[in-house]
Amino acid sequence: MPRLPVRIYFIFFFIFPLGLSAQQKETSELKYALNEDGSQYVKLTFLNQIWVRNTWNNPGTTVDGYLEDQTFDIGLRRTRIQLFGQLTDKVFFYTQFGTNxxxxxxxxxxxxxxxxxxxxxxxxDEKLSIGTGLTGWNGVSRYSSPSVGSILSLDAPLYQQTTNDVTDQFLRKYSIYAKGKFNRLDYRMALSKPMAVSQSSVQGNIPGLVATFAGSPAGLQLHGYYMYQFLDQESNTTPYNAGSYLGKKHVFNIGAGFLYQNQAMWHLEQTGGPTIYSDLALLSVDVFYDKPLNRSENTALTLYGAFHSNDYGKNYIRNLGVMNPTNGTTAQASFNGPGNAFPMMGTGNSFYGQVGYLMKKDLLGSWGTLQPFVTSQISKFDLLEDRIITYEYGFNWLINENQTKLSLNYQSRPIFLESQEGISSSDRKGMLVFQFQISI
Structure with a gap:
C-alpha cells in the first residue's frame, strides 16, 4: 500500500505525458486520445492562483490577539488539478482536487x-445527461459555478455561491443532476443532500434571534439554472461557466435560476421561545454578453449583470472575508467582523454587474495585452439600515491568455456599526491584491 502513490505519480508524470507529446505541442493541452478521432479522451489540467495583498482591516481586528490596522500577506487562493474524460460515447467522468x-x-x-x-x-445525445456524485452542477445563477481559470475580475461574485461551506463544500454538493441542451436552451437541474451544519465552521448549531441554517437533519434541496443562448453556444461538458472568452466567442445569454429547500432555516421569535423553521427560497435572473470588437486586433467586450431575490429566513446575514488574513476582534469591533469581511449574503435583494475590455493583442508586444475591468455589488438586506455597496476595479495582464495571467485589483467595502437605531454604514475600507495565475 505505501507504494501506491509513487506508482500513480509515475503514471501521470512520466508515462502519461509521453503519450501526449504531439498533442501537447499542437494545442498546449495535456490530453490523451482513447480512439482515433479523439472523441474519447482523458484530460489533465493544473491551476495555481497566488495572492500578494495588503488589507486595510475592519475596526477592532486582531491577529492572534494583537490589534492590527492593516495586514500584508501572501497566500494560495486556489491550487487545483482536474482529471476528466469521455470514456465511451455515453460515459463521462470528472474529478477535481486541490486546496483553497x-x-x-x-x-x-x-x-x-x-x-x-x-x-x-x-x-x-446532447439533450439529456444524468450524473451523480460530489458536483458543482448548481443553481441559482451563472457564477454559482464559476470557471475559476477564466474569471474576468480578480474573483467570482461569491454571494452567488449561496450555501458555500455551510451545507456544501466550496459550492460542491452531493447531488443527482440532469443537464443538456434543447436547441438554444441550456439547462441544469439538481437534487442535493445538504451537508451537515454540525460539520461547518461558518456558523453555530444553536438557533438565535436571526435565521441561520438549521442544525437538525436536512431535507433535500432542489435547484436549477436555465440559459437561452442567442448567439454562440457555450460548452456544458463541465458545470463551470466562463468569465471571459477573450474574443474567441460571441455570446449573448439570458439566464434564470432558483434554489429551494423546505424548512432549511431556523430562528427564535424571542429569547427562550420556541424554534421556528422557515424555507430557503432563492431566485435569480442574469445576462451575459461577450463580443469580439475588432477581429484583427482581437479586442473584445465582456458584460455581466445579475439580480437576486433571496429569502434565507428572518434577518439572515452572513459576513464573509475571502481568504481572511486575520483571525479575531476586540469587543469594540465593527459588525463586519475581522479583517476584510463584510455582509455579503443575506435575506433581501442584490444587484451585481461587471464590465471588462480586452485591449489589442499586441499592446505590449511579446508580453501580451491588458484587460481592465470594473465590478460592483449592491445589496439591500432586511437586517441592515443601509445598502451594501462594494466595488472593485483593476486589470488583467494576459501574457499567455489565461494560462499566464497577472491581475491587480482594488476592492472597496463598507463598514457597518451597531447602535440603538440599528446597523448602519459608517466608513469604508479597502484591499489591494496582486494575483499571479498559471494554468495549463
Whole structure:
C-alpha cells in the first residue's frame, strides 16, 4: 500500500505525458486520445492562483490577539488539478482536487481534497445527461459555478455561491443532476443532500434571534439554472461557466435560476421561545454578453449583470472575508467582523454587474495585452439600515491568455456599526491584491 502513490505519480508524470507529446505541442493541452478521432479522451489540467495583498482591516481586528490596522500577506487562493474524460460515447467522468485559501495563519501541511468527483451518462445525445456524485452542477445563477481559470475580475461574485461551506463544500454538493441542451436552451437541474451544519465552521448549531441554517437533519434541496443562448453556444461538458472568452466567442445569454429547500432555516421569535423553521427560497435572473470588437486586433467586450431575490429566513446575514488574513476582534469591533469581511449574503435583494475590455493583442508586444475591468455589488438586506455597496476595479495582464495571467485589483467595502437605531454604514475600507495565475 505505501507504494501506491509513487506508482500513480509515475503514471501521470512520466508515462502519461509521453503519450501526449504531439498533442501537447499542437494545442498546449495535456490530453490523451482513447480512439482515433479523439472523441474519447482523458484530460489533465493544473491551476495555481497566488495572492500578494495588503488589507486595510475592519475596526477592532486582531491577529492572534494583537490589534492590527492593516495586514500584508501572501497566500494560495486556489491550487487545483482536474482529471476528466469521455470514456465511451455515453460515459463521462470528472474529478477535481486541490486546496483553497492557504495563508500564513492556516494549518500547516494541509492535504489535498476532492472538490468534484462524479460520473455521468448521456441518455439522449446532447439533450439529456444524468450524473451523480460530489458536483458543482448548481443553481441559482451563472457564477454559482464559476470557471475559476477564466474569471474576468480578480474573483467570482461569491454571494452567488449561496450555501458555500455551510451545507456544501466550496459550492460542491452531493447531488443527482440532469443537464443538456434543447436547441438554444441550456439547462441544469439538481437534487442535493445538504451537508451537515454540525460539520461547518461558518456558523453555530444553536438557533438565535436571526435565521441561520438549521442544525437538525436536512431535507433535500432542489435547484436549477436555465440559459437561452442567442448567439454562440457555450460548452456544458463541465458545470463551470466562463468569465471571459477573450474574443474567441460571441455570446449573448439570458439566464434564470432558483434554489429551494423546505424548512432549511431556523430562528427564535424571542429569547427562550420556541424554534421556528422557515424555507430557503432563492431566485435569480442574469445576462451575459461577450463580443469580439475588432477581429484583427482581437479586442473584445465582456458584460455581466445579475439580480437576486433571496429569502434565507428572518434577518439572515452572513459576513464573509475571502481568504481572511486575520483571525479575531476586540469587543469594540465593527459588525463586519475581522479583517476584510463584510455582509455579503443575506435575506433581501442584490444587484451585481461587471464590465471588462480586452485591449489589442499586441499592446505590449511579446508580453501580451491588458484587460481592465470594473465590478460592483449592491445589496439591500432586511437586517441592515443601509445598502451594501462594494466595488472593485483593476486589470488583467494576459501574457499567455489565461494560462499566464497577472491581475491587480482594488476592492472597496463598507463598514457597518451597531447602535440603538440599528446597523448602519459608517466608513469604508479597502484591499489591494496582486494575483499571479498559471494554468495549463
Amino acid at each position: 485559501n492557504l495563508t500564513y495563519l492556516g494549518e500547516r501541511k494541509q492535504g489535498l481534497f476532492f472538490h468534484d468527483a462524479l460520473g455521468e451518462i448521456a441518455l439522449w
